[in-house]
Amino acid sequence: MKDLKNPVETEKQEWRKRQNQQRLKTGLTIFSPVFLLLIWEVLSRSGLIDARFFPPPTAIISTFIELLTSGQLFHHINISLFRIFAGFLLGVIPGIILGLCMGLYAPIRHFLSPLIMALMPIPTLALLPIILIIFGIGEVSKVVTIAGSVFFPVVINTVAGVISIDSIYLDVAKNYGASRRDFFLKIALPGSLPVMLEGIQMGQAIALLTIVAAEMMGARSGIGYLIWTSYSAFLLKEMFVGLILISFFGYIFSLLLRWLQRKLIPWR
Missing domain, CATH: 1.20.5 (Single alpha-helices involved in coiled-coils or other helix-helix interfaces)
Structure with a gap:
């Protein structure tokens, strides 16, 4: 016993x-x-x-409460979150689709790889003047700027994820007459998820960096605009409120993506 x-x-x-x-x-x-x-x-x-x-954190918290109760902070947060989510989706969805195509079909990969590798090192913010000329100074230019910065890490990681799939799965699918849709949805997409999600995680961090810089340079609202105007007026408590908000959202988005990763690929 x-x-x-x-x-x-x-x-x-x-x-x-x-x-x-x-x-x-x-x-x-x-x-x-x-x-x-x-x-x-x-x-x-x-x-x-x-x-x-x-300034001491207690003074920053007091300023945060004042901005929150006045409604000013909600306005900047809502504008920035809209730009981040819209730009993030606009960069992630084409990045995944193009990455799957490049990973599955070698001719497409060889044709597009030089273009992507040539454009990737150029900071998206360096292209901001051209983006402003094409799309104007409205919301579209901010969204496109974020999408451009998110697109490249997603497409590159998706291609790497598809290429890393064991060829035996592709051979079995061909032998059983799998359609192109099956190749995309049942082989390439789940097989590339671990590496793809790392690219998406990287993309969300870049999106936050980009939105702050874009709102500093060409916006009249948003958290980046709040940071820049507060700094210009030497209102450093308001500036720190904006910086802490960006840090907070980065942490929350990272936790959400990790949760999604555990749900989609629990074996990892």
């Missing part, structure tokens, strides 16, 4: 150990930003760093 209990007790101990490790990881994840904010608060309040340039 004693021997039968030992494996059960061992399993319980292992489970408790895993739970404690998970709690420790969660605690450290939460503690690190809180600790940084506490250090910042102490240094700013004590005068060890200049509070004019680095």
Whole structure:
């Protein structure tokens, strides 16, 4: 009877150990930003760093509440989120479709690869003057700027994901007379998902960087516009509110994509 209990007790101990490790990881994840904010608060309040340039976090939170209650912040957030989501989808969907085509069909890959490799190193913001000339200074130019910056990491990672699929799956599909739709939806798409999602994760980070810069250069609303105008007027508390918002949205988007990754490819 004693021997039968030992494996059960061992399993319980292992489970408790895993739970404690998970709690420790969660605690450290939460503690690190809180600790940084506490250090910042102490240094700013004590005068060890200049509070004019680095206002204490409590003052930034107070400014955040003021902007929130006035409705001004909601306006900038809504505009930026619309631009981010629209540009992200406009870059991701064509990137996935073109990446699947390039990965499955060598002639398309050889024809388009030089163009993509030549255009990819050019920063999208460097093309912003041309984008403004073509699409004007309205919302379309902001969306196109974000889409251009997201497109390249998605298409390149999708191609890499398709090429990395074991050729035996493609041979079996051909032998069973799979249609082009089956090749796309049942082989290429699920087979390339692990690498493709890494490209999408990279794309969402680039989208946030791009929207801030685009709104600084050619917009009259949005979080980037809030950051730039606050800096220009030396309203640094408002500027830090914008910076923290961008950081927050980047973290949330990253968590959402990781959750999606666990749902779509649980074996990874």
